[in-house]
Amino acid sequence: MIKIYSLFVTILLSFCAAAQIDPALLKRIPKDTTKPSLNMDAVYNRPFVAVGKLPVSVGGYMEANWQHLATDGISEGHQFQFRRMTLFVSSTIGKRLKFLSEIEFEDGAKDISIEFAALDIELHPLLNLRGGMILNPIGAFNQNHDGPKWEFTDRPISATQMLPATWSNAGFGVYGKHYNKDWMFGYEAYLSGNFDNTIIDNAENKTFLPSAKNNKERFEEINSGLPLVTAKVAVRNSKVGEIGLSYMGGVYNKFQDDGLQLDDKRRVDVFAIDFNSTIAKTKTFITAEWAWIKVNVPSTFTQQYGNKQQGGFLDIVQPVLKKKMLGWQNATLNIACRMEYVDWNKGVFTSTGGNISEHLWSIMPAVSLRPTSQTVFRFNYRHQRQTDLLGNPPAVTGGLSFGISTYF
């Protein structure tokens, strides 16, 4: 009987032993900070861990928060939110062949998506081919969206509620970079999956590009049968900062089916400009993005759905203390502020000639503590005023949030 127990215990212990990984086998791959980078490098510019001699590196991040907001005095109370956990897997498959994927679990796995999964083929630093699930390079946030990089629990409203970040599609394209002393130039151009009719026919009751993300069939079929074109150029000067200009556009609607004409071709066109810089003297980090959207909405439809939108955000982050704190070497305490504005419907009513409103502005001061550069504890206060289509008195939202986000 004792032998049976001994055997059982031994088997159990052997399972435990097998389940452990020698930490010495885990090799953290440091970020190469000597190499200049652009926003377009964000997908690779992340911390990874290599396991032994396996040909893959893994990584990821998670973010969660508490918040207590109220709109016009009505609050939903205390809310704890698990925003997302993302896993990265990258692999150098062979000479000049790289693969990277990013799988995201949002809102407690309510939504699971492959945000990025692309094979990169380097022919020349100025000519790389990329194919798979790509992040359309519109603005900067869409590609550079990892939670631990930001001092705010919420993503920018203009990036997620006007532009559709995170917006990824099946597609192919080219990109390249060129360095010259303090200067760096990069470009990207892709053909990919496209938007659909829901951008002007959705439960948000406004032109809403993110609604196309609900269409899971977009990874198999383009609604219009025509690709979305996305292109970006960016220039960085190591002493000044980076500026990017991007465009995304195509025919979004199902104008024909089974060989029959159903509607006119209707386009969506998006232009964006982004900028980021660190003021060397004060270490103040500034990042900004602004976008304009033009959508062909039939004049016989409703002006509820606007044909012009614009908006953006400006983040200012000021490190105020960088020292050993609570045992963390080089911990950094920052103060920050985000200013946002979105106009979902820029135009005038045909019935009165008066301005259409449907806009929002928000200001969000923040305090953040970074025990390491890859982990952030952030405390935010939001004050937001959102005006409806008609320009009635705005709904005022305010409240606090505390969040954590870390790479792992």
Added chain:
Amino acid sequence: MKKIYLIPAALVVCIAIIQACTKLQPAAPADDEILDGPVAGLSYDQNRQFLAGDIAFNDEIFTTQTGLGSVFVATSCGSCHAGDGKGHPFTTLTRFGQTDSTGNQFLHMGGPQLQNRALPGFTPEQIPTGATFSKFTPPANTGLGFLELVSDADILAMADPNDANGDGISGVPNYAVLPSFVTAFTNAIPRNGKYIHRFGKKAAAYNLLHQTVSAYNQDIGITSTFSPQDVYSGLNIDPEVTDNTVRNVVFYLQTLKAPVQRNQTDATVIAGKNIFMQTGCESCHKQTLKTGFSNVAPLSNKIFHPYTDLLLHDMGPGLDDGYTEGSAKTNEWRTPPLWGLGLSPNSQGGHYFLLHDGRAKTIEEAIQMHGGEATQSKTKFNQLTAADKNALLKFLESL
């Protein structure tokens, strides 16, 4: 040692912040500054139904996928009644028909309402040749449950079709046939098989179920078991909204609170109210009405102040659009309730769009456009001193 104190200190700070968080949030507007919200005193289950109706009314946006159109005016109930207040010309309705009271002759051509918008790829309706039309700005929703509970007897008591008292005011009810899905009130007083209708610019809707079903169908192009005919094809199709949702919306409309007058004790407002009475405005805009019995206790047997008599009045040639509904004549309009008037700009984009089609941009302009039975009151208004006019307008803005 210092670190030991730092952690509990941080915890205390966090707890203090969490406790204080409501202090940093925007305060709720005063009850008399908003029109939405339920009547006080609903039970828990009634609150639940109110919320369900609130969501269906304000948050449910219809799309192609959920039955919008194919021709329509608005994409949701809330699109026309922001904050449950008066609507904006953006969602003005156009009704078409004819000049006499023989019933709408254009029903087979898309009448009575023009669906002036269409889904992409579809063509909006056009007003048929030969039809007359009128434009209706959406009314406020507040206090409708109180108005629904005014008895026919009380409405008839305010009517004076032959102007027996010689005051120049001769209000009449709009008698019309009930739609099949509507049940008459237990205390209804019909005439020749027709019933007194009370809601709408020409009092063409009998009760809030009638109004709600018609709005779903004619404004949004949504069919229901109550009204299964598709506005685009003219054919009966599957219901696009459930009976339950319709009932919840009706309950929501019935239990929206009555507007609360502001600055009631202000001397100018009190003076303005007296002038309102003296100039004869109250002959049609009746200050006080009462509800009958209701299963919803907060609505049952209540005195309230809507400033309407729910009757049709001849408003003169200036407001005669040459279009009619039910037994209403082309120049007859139902007295609109004045409660909530001062809050209209909060739902009309910061402006006033008054009278049936929003043509009046100020309260004074609306008074000046009164004619017909209201001519005498308008004349008295024009004879007031500037101070008295100001007091009257202040009173109207306080409603």
